[in-house]
Amino acid sequence: MTLIKSISGIRGTIGGEVNEGLTPIDTVKFASAYGAWLKNKNPNKRLKVVIGRDARPSGQMVSDLVCSSLIGLGIDVVNLGLSTTPTVEIAVPMENANGGIILTASHNPKQWNALKLLNEKGEFISGAEGNALLDIAENASFKFAEVDDLGVVTNDDSYLQKHIDAVLALPLVNIEAIRNANFSVVVDAVNSTGGIFIPALLEALGVANITKLYCEPNGQFPHNPEPLPEHLTDLAAKIKETNADVGFTVDPDVDRLAMVCEDGSMFGEEYTLVAVSDYVLSQTPGATVSNLSSTRALRDITEQRGEKYHASAVGEVNVVSLMKAENAIIGGEGNGGVIYPESHYGRDALVGIALFLSHLALKNCSVSALRDSLPKYCISKNKIQLTPQINVDDILDKMAEKYKNEEVDTTDGVKIYIGKEWVHLRKSNTEPIIRIYSESRSMVAANSLADRFKAEIKALI
Numbered sequence: 001m002t003l004i005k006s007i008s009g010i011r012g013t014i015g016g017e018v019n020e021g022l023t024p025i026d027t028v029k030f031a032s033a034y035g036a037w038l039k040n041k042n043p044n045k046r047l048k049v050v051i052g053r054d055a056r057p058s059g060q061m062v063s064d065l066v067c068s069s070l071i072g073l074g075i076d077v078v079n080l081g082l083s084t085t086p087t088v089e090i091a092v093p094m095e096n097a098n099g100g101i102i103l104t105a106s107h108n109p110k111q112w113n114a115l116k117l118l119n120e121k122g123e124f125i126s127g128a129e130g131n132a133l134l135d136i137a138e139n140a141s142f143k144f145a146e147v148d149d150l151g152v153v154t155n156d157d158s159y160l161q162k163h164i165d166a167v168l169a170l171p172l173v174n175i176e177a178i179r180n181a182n183f184s185v186v187v188d189a190v191n192s193t194g195g196i197f198i199p200a201l202l203e204a205l206g207v208a209n210i211t212k213l214y215c216e217p218n219g220q221f222p223h224n225p226e227p228l229p230e231h232l233t234d235l236a237a238k239i240k241e242t243n244a245d246v247g248f249t250v251d252p253d254v255d256r257l258a259m260v261c262e263d264g265s266m267f268g269e270e271y272t273l274v275a276v277s278d279y280v281l282s283q284t285p286g287a288t289v290s291n292l293s294s295t296r297a298l299r300d301i302t303e304q305r306g307e308k309y310h311a312s313a314v315g316e317v318n319v320v321s322l323m324k325a326e327n328a329i330i331g332g333e334g335n336g337g338v339i340y341p342e343s344h345y346g347r348d349a350l351v352g353i354a355l356f357l358s359h360l361a362l363k364n365c366s367v368s369a370l371r372d373s374l375p376k377y378c379i380s381k382n383k384i385q386l387t388p389q390i391n392v393d394d395i396l397d398k399m400a401e402k403y404k405n406e407e408v409d410t411t412d413g414v415k416i417y418i419g420k421e422w423v424h425l426r427k428s429n430t431e432p433i434i435r436i437y438s439e440s441r442s443m444v445a446a447n448s449l450a451d452r453f454k455a456e457i458k459a460l461i
Contacts, residue, residue, distance in 0.1 A: 005030075005134055011105050011114030014058045022058075022113055024065055031069035031101070032144075033137035034117055037129070038099050039073065040136075045098075047075045050091045050118075052083025052159075053103035054252040055192040055217035058113045062103050066115065067153050074145030077153045082193050082217055084254035085116065086348035087163045092122035093344075094162065104253035107226035110219055123345050124317045160197060163350060164204050170342055172283055173354040177361035179206030184244040186211040186260075188235040190225040191218050192252035194349070201350050205357060211242050225251055227258035227336060229266045236264035246360070246367045250349045256336035257349035259356070261368040270295040270334040274374055276352055277330045279359035280340070281305050286329030289322050291315070292415045293424050293437045294334030297375040313412035314426070320345045334379075380446035382436040383428075384454055386461070392427040392434060395460050399425060402456070421445070423453050 003012035003021055010030040012022030019026065038047055049070055053059040059082075067077050078095050080088060085102045092100040098120050105112035117125050117133070125133070136142065145151070167173060185207055189195035195215030202210050213235060214222045224231045227249045239247045239260055247260035259267035259275075267275070274297045277288055281301065287308045290298050299309040312322040319339060323331040332339040337347035340355065363370055386392065400414045407417035413426030413435075424437040434457060438449040 005137075006130065009114055009116040009130075011108070011112060013111045014113055015111075022062070024061070027062055027065040027115070028069045029140070030115055030133075030137050031066040032073060032142045033133050034099070034101065034115070035070050035073040035075050036136050036142035037133045038075070042098055047099075048078060048095060048097040049075055050078045050080065050088055050095055050097045050100040051103065052080035052088040052091070052100075053193075054084070054105075054219070054254075055082055055195075056105070056110050056113060056219040056252065059103055059219065062113050062115075066101060066103065071151030071153060072144045073142065073151065074149045075151045077151060079153055079155050080159050081155065081157060082196060083159065084163075084193050084197055084350075086255055086344070086346050086350060087159050087197070089118060089122040089346040089348075090163055090166060090344050091159050092118055092120065102253060106253055107224075107251045107256070109225070110221050121345070123320060126317060160200060163197070164201050166343065167201065167350050167354045168204060170340075170351070170354065172280060172342070172358060173205075174358040174361060175205055178354075178357045181357075181361040181364075182209070183207050183246065183357065183360075184209040184211075184242065186213055186235060186238045186242060186244045186247040187215060188213045188232065188238075188247065188249040189215045189217075189254075190221045190223070190249070190252055191216050192221070192225070192254075193217050194250040194252070194254045197254055197350060198248060198250060198353065201353060205354060207357075209244075211238060211244060213238050219252075221252070227251055227256055227269060232258070232260055232266065236260050236266075240264045248349075248353055251336075254349045255347035257338065257352040257356075258336045259367065261371060262366050263368055265368060267367060267371050269336045270377075270379060271297065271371060271374060272336040272352060272356075273330075273332040273334065273338055274298050274301065275359065275370060276338050276340075276355045277301065278374065279355055279362075280330045281307065284329050287326045289319055289326060289328045289331030291319055291333050292409060292412050293426075294332075295377050295379060296420065296422060296439055297377050300375040311409060311411065311415070316347060318412075376441060377439050378441070378443040378446045379437060379439045380443065380450045382438070382450045382454065383433045384436065384457055386432040386434065388432045390432065390461060392432070395434070395457060396425055396427065398460055399453075399457065418449075421449055423449055425453070425457075
């Protein structure tokens with residue numbers, strides 16, 4: 001059994017002993033710590049928290065425990081029920097709530113669940129805030145309300161439509177062009193809440209021909225729910241079988257988006273953000289942001305238009321922080337996460353789909369042709385196992401010094417740009433390894449670059 005307590009939330013496997021899995025006791029403890037943290041931030045106020053969950057089997061149990069913990073603290077709860085991460089994010093400010101909790105373990109298998117924690121803006125809490133919350137949990141520093149001061153739960157199923165309406169209202173979402181394109185679409189929602197939200201969005205966009213694959217929200221994932229190529233063979237086959245124009249797949253909480261082309265080939269999860277950004281940049285001048293481990297293609301298409309690209313440390317909260325600082329018009333991560341500030345500061349697959357289909361309709365080309373029009377790069381992901389005695393920071397410092405005549409970024413580990421190639425070296429926070437991400441024009445070249453840096457690091461050791 002596993003329980004991981006981090007600044008961004010609490011995740012673990014269901015069952016087992018207290019402090020070793022996400023047991024009911026642990027769920028109550030951390031939900032209560034979050035409520036106590038909110039009360040410390042907002043003294044003498046009646047508070048409100050929005051919660052929603054994905055479809056995994058433990059969701060109802062975890063939701064009941066979280067709701068009860070919050071109302072026990074005197075906090076009112078707006079319960080969206082089966083929902084998505086971005087839906088909860090937009091609901092928090094729409095409800096004038098003080099925070100939100102999404103009950104989802106993202107792409108983890110069904111035995112996992114988690115509490116993802118939001119602030120009053122519907123954005124993930126910061127590192128400092130997360131540490132303060134963990135201290136409250138560790139010390140059980142919460143005081144529950146007396147009987148006349150208990151919170152109240154309100155169930156609200158209106159946010160499916162409210163989220164879709166918000167997407168349709170975005171100026172760059174071209175509903176007429178999408179409807180006229182008469183797209184045929186296959187959706188793989190891994191039997192989670194995307195099976196509710198994505199077909200409903202597509203229908204609202206005027207897509208008449210929708211084939212649903214694994215869209216029953218029962219939490220029984222038919223394959224590994226992370227939207228990687230090796231998990232999308234059923235989607236690729238269904239696209240070819242139905243002669244569809246495109247396939248969309250999302251993770252269980254619907255904040256990551258991947259596409260499959262009309263010929264069954266992968267669009268590439270790294271290229272979700274690149275394609276959507278290509279469209280946004282064509283309509284709106286401005287800066288872009290992705291994290292340091294994402295493809296260079298976003299930088300290329302941004303600079304081609306004379307705009308500025310910026311790279312953040314890995315992690316959605318870091319991407320959002322830099323987007324705000326640079327007033328970026330779009331940003332996100334290479335895991336299929338599109339963050340479009342015109343909507344909200346969170347990864348949102350619904351926004352990604354609407355913007356992508358608008359782009360595809362106006363381009364009037366196939367999905368594979370759209371993919372091939374973008375700068376082509378391949379990323380190789382590797383790691384080196386180290387002994388605990390090795391000073392990883394010292395190794396990274398030496399690599400930065402060795403390549404000081406190249407473009408070097410030390411925001412998060414060491415990223416070295418060599419022409420159009422790059423290598424990103426990061427140490428793990430949980431185990432003695434160095435992660436080595438390398439990118440080049442082909443996978444052979446990317447692997448060769450990784451091998452070169454692995455050899456250089458081993459020589460230093």
